[in-house]
Amino acid sequence: MIKPILFLLFMTSLSFAEQSVFLNYANQPMGSVEEPLLLRTFMPKGDLQDSVLSNHHLGKNSPKYNAKLGKDVPGKYIPITGLPAAIGVNYGKRLSYCWDTVECRLLYAWSDGFLNMQKYWGDPKRGNRQSFGYVPDLVGDVFYVASGEHPIRVNGKAVEAPQFIGYRKIDNRFIYKFKTKLGQEVQTEIKVMAESNSLEQHVELVGARGGKLDYYTSQIPGIAMKRISEKKIVVTIKHGTLKKYVIIKTKPLTVKDVSAINGEKIFNSMACITCHSIDGSDSHGPTLKAIADSPRPIIGMEKMILADDAYLKESILTPNKKIVKGFPPNYMPPFTLKENELKSLILYIKTLKNE
Numbered sequence: 589m590i591k592p593i594l595f596l597l598f599m600t601s602l603s604f605a606e607q608s609v610f611l612n613y614a615n616q617p618m619g620s621v622e623e624p625l626l627l628r629t630f631m632p633k634g635d636l637q638d639s640v641l642s643n644h645h646l647g648k649n650s651p652k653y654n655a656k657l658g659k660d661v662p663g664k665y666i667p668i669t670g671l672p673a674a675i676g677v678n679y680g681k682r683l684s685y686c687w688d689t690v691e692c693r694l695l696y697a698w699s700d701g702f703l704n705m706q707k708y709w710g711d712p713k714r715g716n717r718q719s720f721g722y723v724p725d726l727v728g729d730v731f732y733v734a735s736g737e738h739p740i741r742v743n744g745k746a747v748e749a750p751q752f753i754g755y756r757k758i759d760n761r762f763i764y765k766f767k768t769k770l771g772q773e774v775q776t777e778i779k780v781m782a783e784s785n786s787l788e789q790h791v792e793l794v795g796a797r798g799g800k801l802d803y804y805t806s807q808i809p810g811i812a813m814k815r816i817s818e819k820k821i822v823v824t825i826k827h828g829t830l831k832k833y834v835i836i837k838t839k840p841l842t843v844k845d846v847s848a849i850n851g852e853k854i855f856n857s858m859a860c861i862t863c864h865s866i867d868g869s870d871s872h873g874p875t876l877k878a879i880a881d882s883p884r885p886i887i888g889m890e891k892m893i894l895a896d897d898a899y900l901k902e903s904i905l906t907p908n909k910k911i912v913k914g915f916p917p918n919y920m921p922p923f924t925l926k927e928n929e930l931k932s933l934i935l936y937i938k939t940l941k942n943e
């Protein structure tokens with residue numbers, strides 16, 4: 589099956605820079621020092637403080653609106669915890685970093701891995717996405733995390749409300765350009781160094797407006813600034829590992845006893861919850877509240893079908909057999925479950941009655 593999201597990403601990355609690294613269906617793409625890989629994708633927020641993301645206007649939890657009912661319903665939308673306009677660059681095991689086009693600064697850097705795109709691109713074996721997460725997972729050892737206000741100072745003032753202009757690739761280097769609120773143009777280049785857990789940032793004031801460039805370094809361990817000229821500085825970041833991110837392989841949940849409690853555990857662990865609410869509001873799929881033992885409207889059938897145990901079992905194992913009116917076919921993936929797991933799930937769905 590073709591993955592439209594992958595191709596979209598593929599095309600955008602090709603049109604922005606002369607990429608000669610080809611993405612494949614592996615979920616852990618990697619570049620090399622000679623041929624770095626740049627991805628424009630959602631990037632994880634990681635341990636970044638909100639003060640670093642002051643221009644992102646991170647959304648607060650908001651009430652859930654049901655279009656059919658025309659009013660708010662119980663439940664909350666959880667804002668996406670990813671950074672939508674960030675750039676991830678990988679130089680193989682040596683260096684990865686995240687440069688953000690909203691804040692126009694380096695957000696974090698790590699070595700010994702890049703990103704696990706599984707959540708975003710889906711499982712290569714199954715050929716489709718399993719969850720609705722758009723944010724890939726970090727893999728490797730993080731050695732730098734930005735904190736506080738923008739570290740670049742022009743004439744003694746920290747950069748505010750920056751505007752991204754664009755980036756260029758020259759050989760294996762990426763050069764980012766942005767404008768400050770006062771109209772000064774700043775260019776930063778991030779260079780890979782011979783050792784891991786280190787990088788070099790070359791910052792330069794370009795364009796007609798003059799001024800003196802500085803970098804906020806005090807109190808930040810492992811950061812050193814060298815002045816080349818009034819308009820040009822080199823910042824070296826070198827630090828031990830702050831946090832390790834490894835791929836955690838979740839073991840499939842195995843239940844022994846048949847019970848509604850075990851059914852709830854399966855419901856949550858098998859991502860049913862990403863498509864089915866239990867509070868009466870429809871999402872990607874119909875709510876499962878109060879459907880058990882009640883009549884269901886099915887596409888192509890005049891009479892309603894009673895959602896008895898056999899119906900529920902069939903809906904889970906072969907979702908395409910009967911499609912609930914108002915919902916798309918081929919949307920719910922078929923699940924393979926053991927008999928006791930299936931029975932537990934059905935018991936759980938039966939507990940979701942009207943209060």
Ligand code: HEC
Nearest residue numbers: 858859860863872873874884903907910911912915919920
């Ligand atoms: C990717 C989204 C998705 C996931 C994940 C998913 N479902 Fe569904 N499900 C749907 C959609 C869409 C429908 C309605 C279309 C249809 O009938 O197939 C549906 C229908 C159903 C129905 C019939 C509901 C009715 O109103 O009659 C049941 C029962 C059900 N799903 C249970 C489950 C369980 C249990 C899981 C987890 C093991 C699960 N689903 C996971 C999308 C999903």
